[in-house]
Amino acid sequence: MMRLRIFGAAALLLAASLTSVPTQAQATSPTCTSSPQRPAGMQLSWHDEFGGRALDRRSWSTVMDFPGRAGGHYHNTSYGSYAVDDNVVLSGGKLRLVTDNKPVVGTDPAGTYQYTEGFISSHDKFSQTYGYWEICAKFPAGKGLWPAFWLIPQDRSWPPEIDVAEWFGSIESMHSGLASGTWPDVRWDSHWATGLNPTTGWHTYGVLWSPGHITFTVDGKPTSTITGAQVPDKPMYVVLNSGTWANADRGGPPDATTPFPNSFDVDYVRVYSAR
Template identity: 40%
Template structure:
C-alpha cells in the first residue's frame, strides 16, 4: 500500500510540475541587439537617459522623481538605476532610467532582461516597450512591480482603440517568488497576432489579438511615487536600486517562421 501511495504521489508531482523554461533560441530566434553592461560607463550609442518627447497623454502618473543621467550607473557587470531622496527640478526624488529611442527599435521579436527589483512602498520599477513613432497607445509592459508587494508583477499590453486615445488593456497580475531577493528574467515573445509573457522562461500570460504596433524601443526605469504604488513612507529605503544584469533582444532570421 505504501509503495502504491508513493507511486501516486510521484505521478501527481509530475503532472503538477512546472514546464521546462523556454529559451528564445528554442523558438528560432537569434540575438539582434544587447547590452551586458560589462564596461564602466553606460553605452550612449545604445541608450538615452530620458524619455523621448511625446510619450503619451497620461503624463507622469503623479510620479515624484526627476530622472538624472548620473543615476544610471554601470559597475561590476550590472546597470544600477538608483533612486535617491534628493530634490531636483521641483521633484522630491531623483532616479535613473535608460531608453533606446532613436538608438534601437525592432518590430516583433523576443525582448528579455535579467533584473533584481527594489523593495519599499512607492518604488515602481518597469521594463517596457513604446513605439518609435511616438504614437500612444500601444504600449507593452513586459514587467511592472510594486515595491510594497514583493512577489507580484504585472504583465500588460495597451492596444489602440478606434476614435479614442484611451487604450484597451489586457494584463495579468502574477504572483511568484520574492522578486527583490534575487535576479529573475522577464521577457515577451511579440508576434503579429499575440504577445506572450515569460517569467524565468515560463509563460505566465498571453494576449491574442492584433499586435502590429510597428517598431518599438526599450525602456527600463525606476519611478518613485504616483498612482501605482502610492508615495514612499518612512520604511521605504533610500537610496533604492534596480539592478539589471543584461538586456537582450532577439529576432527571427529573414523569412523564417516562428516555431
C-alpha cells in the same frame, strides 16, 4: 525588418521550449540561475551586457521621447520622481538604476521633485518589430517603488505600450500587459502576479511578440498571453527605469519605511529576431 511567423498556440510552445545560445555574447550569467536562453530558430539582434564603465550612448539615451511625458526627465503625474543621469550607474558588470529621496530642482519640466530616478531608452538607437525581448534583473523592495521594463513605439505614437515587467513595491505585485486602442479610449490587457520574489534574487523577464500574439515569461516560463488584432505591428524600443509611484492607489507613494537609495539592477538586456 524580419517578422516572426508564429501564430496562436505555436508562440506559447516556442516560449516554453527554450534552447541554449552557444555564443560568446551569450556567456553564462553569474546572476540568473539558468544558462541564457532564447527561443529556437531565433538569433540575437541587439543586446547590452553592461560590462563597461559608463553607459553606452550608442545604444541608450537618458531623455524621454514619447507621448504623455511632461518633459524630457519627467513622464506624468503618476510619477513621483525626476530622471537624472547621476542615477544611471554601471558597476561590476551590472546596470544600476538608482532611486533616491534627495529633492532636485528640475528644468525639463521646471519644478522641485522629492525623488530622483534612473532612466534609459533605446529610442533612435534600436527598435524592432516582433521577436523575443529579455532582461536578467533584480528589483528593489520598498513601499512606493515603481521600476519597469517596457516597450514603446519608435514613431512616438501612444498607445501601444507593452509592459514586460512593471513592479509595484507597495502591493508587491508584478504587472505585465498591453495598452492598445486610440487615446483617450485606451484598452488595457493586464496580468498581475504575486509571489515571484523579484526583490530577493535574479530572474529573467521576457516577452515573445509575434503577429497577433504576445506571451510574457519569467525565467523562461509563460505567465500570460494576449492574442488579437490589438497586438501592435510596428517597431518598438526598450525602456528601463527605476522611480516612484505618486498616486494614492496601488498602495500609494513611498513612506518612512522605504529604503533609500535603492536600485533596479539589470545584468543584461537581449533582443532576438527570426532568422
